[in-house]
Amino acid sequence: MGRKLIKNAKLVNEGRIYESDLLIADDTILKIAPDISDASAVVYDVAGSYVLPGIIDDQVHFREPGLTHKGTIATESRAALAGGITTFMEQPNTNPQTTTRAKLEEKFAMAAESAFANYSFLFGGTNDNLEELKKLDKNACSGVKLFLGSSTGNMLVDDEVVIEQIFRNTEMVISAHCEDETTIKQNLARYKEEYGDAIPIKYHPLIRSAEACYLSSSKAIALAKKTGARLHVFHLSTAKETNLFRNDIPLHEKKITAEVCIHHLWFSDTDYDEKGTLIKWNPAVKTANDREKLWEALLDDRLDIIATDHAPHLLEEKDNVYTKAPSGGPLVQHALPAMLEKYHQGMISLEQLGQKMCHNPAILFQIEKRGYLREGYFADLVVVDLNSPWDVSKDNIAYHCGWSPFEGTTFSSSITHTFINGHLGYENGNFSGQRKAKRLTFDRN
Template sequence: MSNKKVLIKNARIVNEGSITKGDILIEGEFIREISSTINAPEAQIIDAENKYVMPGVIDDQVHFREPGLTHKATIATESRAAAAGGITSFIEMPNTNPQTTTIEKLEDKFEIASKTSFVNYSFMFGGTNDNLDEILKVDDKNVAGLKLFLGSSTGNMLVDNPEVLENIFSNTNLLISVHCEDEATIRKNTANYIEKYGEDIPIKYHPIIRSEEACYLSSSKAIELAKKTGARLHVFHLSTGKETNLFTNKIPLKDKKITAEVCVHHLWFSDKDYEEKGTLIKWNPAVKTVNDRAQLWDALLDDRIDVIATDHAPHTLEEKNNVYTKAPSGGPLVQHALVAMFEAHHQGKISVEKLVEKMCHNPAILFQVEKRGYIKEGYFADLVIVDDNDPWTVNKDNVLYKCKWSPFEGTRFKSKVTHTLVNGNLVYENSKFHEVKAAKRLTFNR
């Protein structure tokens, strides 16, 4: 390990609810010193005058499509886009091909990431109706957690046997993350609309097919089960106002047994956008009403919702341009999530301190990530520098995803990520990549 030094000068340091002017000295992989002014003649200097320096974003939910679906994306392409977006650590989902439902398949993914990822990584282990034995072998110090699809899954990953579910909830110490949509409700709604329109259902009906009722039914059941069994439950991508009332802000995050996440697209888009964006904003769960979006913002700001993530899930444009029933759900987001949230800050919706809490501090607390998510002496130097006054427009030429499109194309952002450091190494600087392999496997303090 080299002991090279990097000194970030004149930064607006955003950490733990405050913004202070100062310098940050990095030595090797770690933050060595934080002070109002530091002299280190031998260090490489980065001048952050008038810019924010924040901890690297920890994205707790991405789909990077490797192995098996690499025509859409790879760990290399998407982690590179993530670095450009200020994301320095990701947790990737198990619904690849083959699915990550055995220890062997999980280790295969870690092996790929160790060679190709631009940023720090961990993976969720996938639960099925018949792999409890494998779940019990997972080491919770080295793996982010367990992912259960209680609706809307591919292959055999739908866990729809109530006995199995209770068994998993009762027997694992892993943090259980869930996708909550009630499959029976969705099937019934889909059949009704197919009868009316055939396969080419107008996209505006997507949030009515994958309805508030489908979401609430599933998430309320999962929460009931978690309370009954004492399991540690994290509900992914809330999309309805109604669901926000299932969560509490009465206790500190570190003591919560039941937590929630919201994704950038549910905070940004509403059903009013389907007309312009079509299947490009087809996600599961669906983007819902303006009112739902407003209630998600309220719950985020009053701490019923704990984390902002992306659910980055790329598909090719060819796949997305199919008729409703054949167009897959999901879209790419890691490159634009942080600047989109800075845009919300410019609109007066969220403070920079709160944004850092929800994208950096809270994922670290919630997943007990070791020595990341904060700007602290002795912590890994995962840092992002943001210029909040350097406007640019998203277009095909600057989109970095392998799928080469973004739901934000045509959007003008006021803020830009200028530097991303991973474990003390500058991996991204002013639209250029330094091809250093600095990424590490995340470890968890459990």
């Protein structure tokens, strides 16, 4: 791929912002220094724009295999590049589910043919695949996923004996969806008795309640402490849960970690009247106070990662009565612009965004040579113009499903370039069409 020279950049990296040039040789960052000259390099003068490491999204649902009418590895990873996301970790609740080593490798084979962004997958734990999980090499994939509350794909793990055995029998990160199923079923039955299937969407956060989240996540954390397992709680949505996590030790020493997703940082229950089922997620978007406390926990390092939980459905699927409208929505293209909007509002610094969206996922999952702007690392980077407003509309949405919960939103910042393994995969609304993605490798000695 030759050499590329990024000139006049403001690098956002490892807690600093500094002016520098950056030289790429093939797929690697060769040199970071002021005033680099290289007659053989293609020059990109970014004129004072900001350059971050490529975003690492540890939780996406790209719907392949089996649900490809909603999206594919190709369509959604392409949209991810438009959002500055250069690496994704995809979830196991596809059809068939990723619950055997053979199905896991089949997914890797699909991604090798079609992914536009770097890729890995989570292996799904079930009530009956413990022996298969024990045979999984700790460097084979991102980690293990447990649905401790039901969601799309019906992968609920509810056998407590099995859950404890899974916690005791893997060195990998166990990522968990935590909602208490009994509580949810009781709440749903109560609202169905009153409304039938046409439950008003505003009751979604009362059905999939804060109590259901806390009960499940606190139980999982207690089990992780008992067994010594490495637990990562996905998509925290409540104020109460934030107090379950520590900020008094560095991330690489933590055995129990958590993330928060874009939608729980942006929306609240006051948005259901306007957005309806378009913002129906599991766990549910909850109150403005929950959102405020999630922000506090993110900024004081109780919450370690910002992710998307990108989970597309067709509009006709979402446009249904409550009990039939699926949960989830598309987010990879708009996650970084949304967080940059919060930067403009003074809620988070660029350095913190780099930590939570780039560095910390690499640390937490022990990813080799990604997540930082460092010489010798893979050249995954995103160039951001902080003063280039644009409106989200159907004309510029890249998702296969063709819609976004952010439609009608004006973002102040634009992603101008996304480089993946040294290749310019996206530039000002245009995609290269070439696939230069790589399978993630890990350093888990």
